[in-house]
Amino acid sequence: MILTNVKAYINGEAKERVLEIKDGRIEKIRNSYSGKEGVVDGKGLLVLPGGIDSHVHLREPGATQKEDFYTGSRAAIAGGFTTVMDMPNNPVPTITAERLKEKIKLSKKALCEIHFHFGAAENNFNEVKKADPESLKIYMGQSTGEMRITDKSAEKHMQMFDRERPIVIHAEDQQYIERTGKRDIRAALIAVEKANKMAERTDRVICIAHTTSKQEILSAKSRKKTMAEIAPHYMFLSAKDREKLGNLGLVYPPLRDESTRMEVWKHLDKVDYIGSDHAPHLISEKNQGAHGFPGLETTLPLLLDAYNRGLLELGWIVEKTSENPAEVFNFNKKGHIREGNTADLILVDMKKEWKVRGDELETKCRWSPYEGRTLKGKVFGTIKNGETIYWNYNFQ
Numbered sequence: 001m002i003l004t005n006v007k008a009y010i011n012g013e014a015k016e017r018v019l020e021i022k023d024g025r026i027e028k029i030r031n032s033y034s035g036k037e038g039v040v041d042g043k044g045l046l047v048l049p050g051g052i053d054s055h056v057h058l059r060e061p062g063a064t065q066k067e068d069f070y071t072g073s074r075a076a077i078a079g080g081f082t083t084v085m086d087m088p089n090n091p092v093p094t095i096t097a098e099r100l101k102e103k104i105k106l107s108k109k110a111l112c113e114i115h116f117h118f119g120a121a122e123n124n125f126n127e128v129k130k131a132d133p134e135s136l137k138i139y140m141g142q143s144t145g146e147m148r149i150t151d152k153s154a155e156k157h158m159q160m161f162d163r164e165r166p167i168v169i170h171a172e173d174q175q176y177i178e179r180t181g182k183r184d185i186r187a188a189l190i191a192v193e194k195a196n197k198m199a200e201r202t203d204r205v206i207c208i209a210h211t212t213s214k215q216e217i218l219s220a221k222s223r224k225k226t227m228a229e230i231a232p233h234y235m236f237l238s239a240k241d242r243e244k245l246g247n248l249g250l251v252y253p254p255l256r257d258e259s260t261r262m263e264v265w266k267h268l269d270k271v272d273y274i275g276s277d278h279a280p281h282l283i284s285e286k287n288q289g290a291h292g293f294p295g296l297e298t299t300l301p302l303l304l305d306a307y308n309r310g311l312l313e314l315g316w317i318v319e320k321t322s323e324n325p326a327e328v329f330n331f332n333k334k335g336h337i338r339e340g341n342t343a344d345l346i347l348v349d350m351k352k353e354w355k356v357r358g359d360e361l362e363t364k365c366r367w368s369p370y371e372g373r374t375l376k377g378k379v380f381g382t383i384k385n386g387e388t389i390y391w392n393y394n395f396q
């Protein structure tokens with residue numbers, strides 16, 4: 001395929017280029033092209049490296065009424081993510097090598113690339129070794145059943161896990177939450193500080209999932225080898241929305257107040273990457289108190305809309321949705337439009353205005369906390385491994 005008539009985001013700039021794609025890779029980046037064969041007209045749109053969302057819950061196996069690898073991957077592709085990383089908190093959590101193998105098999109039907117975080121349990125060190133996962137998820141504090149572990153086990157996991165690979169931390173201190181009945185910023189801060197100390201002693205790279213406040217971002221980033229993730233809902237929603245949304249507004253960690261949200265915007269330069277924390281539940285389940293939002297299809301459009309309103313720079317968006325996650329999670333051939341890299345590309349229409357409608361989304365849960373919001377900016381097309389799987393806002 002020869003992708004012409006596009007502005008490709010290369011080295012921090014959108015440039016008029018022709019992308020020659022062959023065998024799933026970006027073979028050559030040309031200034032112009034005069035041939036006809038294999039030419040695809042990119043309609044003058046902006047081309048970005050495919051998004052990498054390292055924080056999604058695709059619910060298979062065990063909760064496929066909410067989502068499965070196929071529907072979740074459609075949501076990813078429509079939302080501009082060519083690679084996602086699935087979390088281990090299935091009803092039967094991914095804490096054994098056997099279960100990881102099963103998940104990998106089930107995920108073959110996906111349209112995007114799926115990688116996996118492996119769950120740390122109190123005593124599954126041998127399973128971690130056997131599974132040899134790309135990433136380890138440690139729930140410090142809040143979790144259910146088998147993934148709830150002691151600090152001692154958490155630190156031993158850090159010590160034993162491959163030094164070159166990231167360890168993702170859910171940081172909310174369970175003891176504090178139980179003592180005070182509050183799941184507030186303090187609950188998160190206690191866990192961030194604890195995780196940082198453990199990571200420092202064991203000399204590991206850790207990633208603090210879903211930071212919600214300036215304090216968590218600064219505390220996480222007080223250590224060089226600690227990464228701070230932010231979820232879009234802490235940028236675009238607050239306690240005000242929680243009131244309006246009722247049970248649909250329930251999420252872990254909870255939406256913070258408006259002043260916390262404003263402070264987060266002032267510290268976005270310190271955040272390392274965005275994870276959508278795509279955590280779909282059916283509306284009937286939300287009505288019974290389930291926590292979590294779908295996010296794969298709204299994350300990038302929300303960011304593009306913020307760009308259109310002059311709130312974010314394009315460079316920030318690409319860095320946080322693609323370049324940095326590629327680096328943190330060791331995807332060497334992704335994250336940049338570069339000769340030799342995987343041809344994972346998205347075309348975005350910065351001018352396209354659309355309204356978020358839950359029943360028009362690909363996710364199986366079919367609702368959104370952003371219902372009714374008008375956004376300017378949408379994913380027009382998605383190319384995965386050189387194959388066009390989404391074009392003109394439709395699956396091919």
Ligand code: NCD
Pocket residue numbers: 057089250251252253277279280291292293
């Ligand atoms: C997550 C989910 O539903 O899997 N929900 C959420 O609100 N983020 C669980 C979790 O990460 O605690």
Ligand code: ZN
Pocket residue numbers: 055057087277279
């Ligand atoms: Zn999550």
